[in-house]
Amino acid sequence: MLASMLALAAGLGSSAALAQQLPPGAVTPPTRSELLPPEVRQDERRTTISVDGGLERGPCALDDPAMAEIRVTLSSVRFTGAEAAPGVDLDEAARPYLGRELPLSVLCDIRARASEALADAGYLAAVEIPEQRLDGGAAELRVIVGRLVAVRVRGEPGGSMGVLERYLQHLVDQPVFNVNEAERYLLLADDIPGMDVRLSLRAAANGQPGDLIGEIAVVAQSAQVSFNLQNMGSRELGRFGGTLGAQVYGLTGLGDVTSISLFSSHDFAEQQTVQVAHDFLAGGDGLKLGGQLTLGWAHPTLGIAGFDVRSETLFGSVRAAWPLVRTQAQAVVLSTGLDIVDQDVRANRFLLSRDRVRVAWLRMDGSQTDSASLARQNGYTPYEPRLRLAYGMELRRGLSILGANPDCRAALLACTASKKLPSRIEQDPTATLLRLDLAAEFRPVPAFTVAVRVAAQGASNALPAFEEMTGGNYSTGRGYDPGAITGDRGVSGSLEFRLGSLIPRGADAYAVQPFAFVDAARLNDRDPSQRGLNPDKLVSVGGGVRFAWARGMQGEVAMAVPLHRTDNQVLGGRPHGDARLLFSITSRLLPWGF
Numbered sequence: 252m253l254a255s256m257l258a259l260a261a262g263l264g265s266s267a268a269l270a271q272q273l274p275p276g277a278v279t280p281p282t283r284s285e286l287l288p289p290e291v292r293q294d295e296r297r298t299t300i301s302v303d304g305g306l307e308r309g310p311c312a313l314d315d316p317a318m319a320e321i322r323v324t325l326s327s328v329r330f331t332g333a334e335a336a337p338g339v340d341l342d343e344a345a346r347p348y349l350g351r352e353l354p355l356s357v358l359c360d361i362r363a364r365a366s367e368a369l370a371d372a373g374y375l376a377a378v379e380i381p382e383q384r385l386d387g388g389a390a391e392l393r394v395i396v397g398r399l400v401a402v403r404v405r406g407e408p409g410g411s412m413g414v415l416e417r418y419l420q421h422l423v424d425q426p427v428f429n430v431n432e433a434e435r436y437l438l439l440a441d442d443i444p445g446m447d448v449r450l451s452l453r454a455a456a457n458g459q460p461g462d463l464i465g466e467i468a469v470v471a472q473s474a475q476v477s478f479n480l481q482n483m484g485s486r487e488l489g490r491f492g493g494t495l496g497a498q499v500y501g502l503t504g505l506g507d508v509t510s511i512s513l514f515s516s517h518d519f520a521e522q523q524t525v526q527v528a529h530d531f532l533a534g535g536d537g538l539k540l541g542g543q544l545t546l547g548w549a550h551p552t553l554g555i556a557g558f559d560v561r562s563e564t565l566f567g568s569v570r571a572a573w574p575l576v577r578t579q580a581q582a583v584v585l586s587t588g589l590d591i592v593d594q595d596v597r598a599n600r601f602l603l604s605r606d607r608v609r610v611a612w613l614r615m616d617g618s619q620t621d622s623a624s625l626a627r628q629n630g631y632t633p634y635e636p637r638l639r640l641a642y643g644m645e646l647r648r649g650l651s652i653l654g655a656n657p658d659c660r661a662a663l664l665a666c667t668a669s670k671k672l673p674s675r676i677e678q679d680p681t682a683t684l685l686r687l688d689l690a691a692e693f694r695p696v697p698a699f700t701v702a703v704r705v706a707a708q709g710a711s712n713a714l715p716a717f718e719e720m721t722g723g724n725y726s727t728g729r730g731y732d733p734g735a736i737t738g739d740r741g742v743s744g745s746l747e748f749r750l751g752s753l754i755p756r757g758a759d760a761y762a763v764q765p766f767a768f769v770d771a772a773r774l775n776d777r778d779p780s781q782r783g784l785n786p787d788k789l790v791s792v793g794g795g796v797r798f799a800w801a802r803g804m805q806g807e808v809a810m811a812v813p814l815h816r817t818d819n820q821v822l823g824g825r826p827h828g829d830a831r832l833l834f835s836i837t838s839r840l841l842p843w844g845f
Contacts, residue, residue, distance in 0.1 A: 279674050279716050280562045280594035280606060284725045285733050286547045287514055287524050288481060288492055289835075311359035313380065321355040326388035328361060330378075335396040335427050339372045341365045362392060369394070373431030375452065375463070395461045396427045397452070406469035410501030411443050417535035418443075419467065428452075428463060435577045439537045442577075444508035444530075445500030446471045474499045474841060477803075481835035483724035485732035487551035489516025506532035510543075522549045537577065542569040558599065565593040566717075576617075579625050579633065583617040591653060592717050596674060604674040608715045609655045614645040630697040634754055637694050645686040647718065649679070656680045656715070677778040679712035684739075686720075700749035710739040713777040722772035722789050729770050730791040730811030730831050736818070738774025738787060745770045755801035767794035768809075790815040795833075803839030808832070 328345035344364035348357050362378045369376040375397035383391055402419045404412070418440040422433050433450075440448045447470045455462035479494040496512045507530060514524040530541030547564035570588030592608040623629065624636030631637045649655070656673045658680055659666035666672050673680075688706045695701075706727065708720040720743070722728040723735040727743035749766040756762070769792050775785040795809025809832075816827040 280596055280604070281547060281549055281564060282719055282721050282734055282737065283566075283717060284721050284723075286545055286564060286566060287512060287526055288483065288494065288725055288733070311356070311362060311380070313356045314359050318355050322352050323355050323357070323385055324352045324388050325349050325357070325385075325390055328390045328392060330365065330392050330394050332394035332396065336369055336372065336374050336376060336394065339368055339374070341368060341394070344368055358390060358392070361390075365392065365394070369396070373429040375428050375430065377461075397461050397463045398426060399423050399428045399452075399465050400455055400458060400462045402465040402467060404467045404469055406467075407471055408446060408469045409471045409473060410504040411446060411471075411506045413504055414443055414506035414532050414535075415440055415446070415448075415467075415469070419465075421535065422465065427461075431578075434579065435574075438577050438579065439574070440467075442537070443506045443532065444498070445473065445475075472500065472842060475839065476841040477837055477839045479835065479837040481833075483733065483833055483835065484516060484522070485551075485734075487521070487553060488549060489518060489521040491517035492522070493517070503531060520550060521552060523547070537574040539572045540570070543567065560596065560598050560603075562594060562596045565591075567591045579620070580622050581617070581619050583615065586614045586616070588612055592715075594674070594717065602670060603672075605656075605671055606673050606715055606717060607654050607656045607671070608680070608717050609650040609652050610647050610718065611650055612645055612647040614643065616643045617641070631694065632754070635694065635697065635700075635752055636692070637697075639692045641690045643686070643688045647684045647686070649681040649683075649715070649718075651681055674716045675713060675778065677713045677780065678715050680715065682710055682712040682714050682718075684708060684710040684714060684718060698751055700747075702745075702747040702749060704745045705742070706744070707742040708738075708740050710777060712739075714739045720774055722774060722787075724833065727770050727772050728789045728791055729768065729793060729809065729833060730813040731789050731817070731828065736772060736774050736787040736789055737776075738785075739777040741772065741774030741786065743770075743772035743774075749797075753797055753799050755799055758801050760801050762799045764797045765794070766797060766809075768792065770811075784818045787818045788815055789813065789817055793830075803842075804837070806834065806836035808834045 325348055327349065330341045333341050345361045348361060358380050362380060365378045366376065377395045379393045379395065381391060381393050399422050402423055404415065408415050418436045421436045422428065425432065437448065437450060449468040451466045451468065452463045455464045474497065476497045482491045484490050484492050492514060494512055494514045496510065499509045501507060502509055510528040512526040516522045524545060524547040526543060526545040528541065528543035530539055532538065533540050545566040549562045551560060553560065568588055568590045570586060572584055572586035574582065574584050576583040590610045590612065592606065594606040596603045618641040620633065620636045621638045624631035625633050656671055657666060659673060659676055663676065686708050690704045693701045719737040719739060720741050721734045721737050722743055723731045723733040725733040727745055728735060745768060747766050747768045749764055751764045753762050753764045771790045773786045773788045791811050791813045793809050793811035795807055797807040799805040810830055811833055812830040813828045820827060
């Protein structure tokens, strides 16, 4: 059907001849991954918190050698004030010492064990040994649990001061200070766009025992500008492309970030994309609301005389996200939203297809990092841990609202007459799909990484083109053109071996990380007309280096070798493609230095 319409639009007599000349994807609108090419592959930001200070713990006077000859048999130990630290069994600290004749300094050992138990539970506490008579071997230790009575902010938090105060108020409202319970709100404060925080604690002057003053050191920035240059595009839409991105923080005082991205192919004619987004924080528990609008234009160079194809895309979305769990070791975020996509494709000014896609979605993202790396043990760090796992699950459902495409499978003539013919005639505009993704990093030793990424998608019926899973440079399949294969359902994966660290050791230092990879994808279409070609596959191998300069530049250079011909290459009688030297370099233009 589409081939015949193309032949008519181009004034060519044979649709089959035209189809053989057209490169893959020439007459279909861009998929989601092709609208705004990705920058250097980055893992999500690793946020850490620092809590310095606490209650002072003096030396134990009973450790004095002059008391070494004094011995005591303890029958019981009572911890007064322990009720302020529920869930901590301090009796366990004394139990091994009861009923035995031991030096008086055994009370120092009990105090140390009790302090350790309280610290392990997250409490900032001091355990004291008051003056007393050990009548019948009954001893008393006094527990003083720290409580935050005030918070002071040092630095310039900018327009998001109100949001920061709401998060910090959760710490002051607690009857006692527990690092584990405070962790969520300290991390949420550090998550405020453009802001880094550090908490220091000190004893309150003229306060009650246990009273603490919190000092929050804030380092904030008002804006960030970066530029990315890469050569991962197709020949038809331009191999080279650049993205200029800017983020402005705190314009409304709601912990907000406004983002603008401009992408263009190198000749400023084949592909351009403009994206504007705004996100802000609502309430005092991490709820984030936002939206984005993306406009895209594509004009591929097809090399066919008298034949011109252009596409226009409008992609808008609104979204909400809430952190169900937020700790350094674990994070779980629930999000939901609505996507609205309008895409038109014209051939020689003849309207070829008009996609109107409306999709509601629900998503869960999570991550897990091993606790030993968070404690920086054995050479590992929170930024390059021994083990890290990230996962996501997304449920999407097409909706028949706001002018969405009708179902043309049973009414093709009506769709054609109404000029609402989608790019995939056999699509189900209300299809349901499930997306899963998984990423894992394992470092058997700090200087060697095994990284795995897997993505999968399942669909109830044939999907709109915008919702299809893709394989190629912009997703999985380095060495293949973006969108080289597409499908309603399938699985893709990437395996990498990395050597060394990508964290520079100083403000002017460089880091270089060699890597090798294998990419593979296997996708299936649910269109009845395409099932005979299932599955479409790609496989590529290669290697290269990633680099980072601490002052704000990072990138990668890789050689990718395709090993398998896609369906379009087989049908067109073309080889699987030559090896490609790929690069992507991102430079932070503002602020230039850390």
